[in-house]
Amino acid sequence: MEILTGFTLLQLAAALTTGLVAAFIRGLAGFGLAIILVPVLALALTPVEAVLTTNVVALLIGGLELPRLLREAERSVWTIIAVVLVTTLPGLALLAATPPDIARLLIALVALSAFFAILFPVREPEQPGIVTTGLTGAASGILTGFAGMPGPPVVPYYVGRAIPRQVAKSSMILIFTFAAAIGIGSGVALGRMHWRLAILGAMLLPMVIFGTWLGRKADGHVSDRAWRIFVGLVLGAAALAALAKLAL
Incomplete structure (x- = not known):
């Protein structure tokens, strides 16, 4: 049975379940929505559809916050967002x-890279220079377009520094929100953004809101060390699961 002009009930069930898990990670860690959601959606949809659907969800939930x-x-x-603007298309x-x-x-490998990125030792809290910041934005923009994942370059930029957890989380989510809007605009420019993807993204929003709320509730009871370990394990497992599925 197909609904929404081509999406099956199985595809929708997989998207909703994955959206809940990914949103919980997002609420707990400040990132992970695209890293978890895109590889799984890409197994049921085309990669372009998976990326654009995830961009819709990320824009909607980020806009609310x-x-x-x-x-x-x-x-x-703002420097990172400006560079993302010109590198996403x-x-x-x-x-x-x-x-x-x-x-x-390649999308699964990008997701796996996020696991290794958070294993780096924590650095001093000072903001990196303009070159490092610009390169982070460039990599984030390219990955926003190619994989719907602005996170792998952005996560070590913020999580890898000794800054307050809430500052890191809000900075990352703000970048992801703007990156999602830029990604959708790029999809429109290339003629690949279709209304059914927007509907699927909107259908995922309630589950993502609920998952994010659960993650934030859990965040208040988790130490920084446990936070990093938990997120790393989940991200690694998601990427390995996507790679294993591809190998079958």
Whole structure:
């Protein structure tokens, strides 16, 4: 049985379940929505559809939190967002030109890279220089377009520094929200953004709101060390699961 012009009930069930888990990680860690959701959606949808659907969800949930994010985020986010603006479209164009099986493999590897990124030792809290910040934005933009995952370069930039957890989380989520909007705009420009993807993203929103709320509740009872370990294990497991599925 297919609904929403091509999405099956099985695809929707997988998307909703994964959305709940990914949102819980997002609420707890400040990142992880796309890293968890895109590889799983890409197993049922085309990679481009998975990326654009995830962008819709990220934009909707981030928009609801925008006032708080603007208050709490570090000023470096605006440099990163500006660079993401000009590097996302080339990333999405590259995805559209990549064979689906290869794209799924690369997306899973990007997700796995996020696991290794958070294992780096914690650095001093000072904001990195303009070159490091700009390169972070460039990598984040390309990955926003190609994999719907601005997180792997952004996570070590913030989580890897000894800054307050809430500042790191709000900074990352603010970047992800703008990156999602830029990704959707790039999809429209390339003619790959279709209304059914927006509907699927909207259908995922209630589950993502609930999962995010659960994650924030848990965040108040988790130490920084346990937080990093838990998120790392979940991200690693999600990427390995996507790779194992591809190998079957």
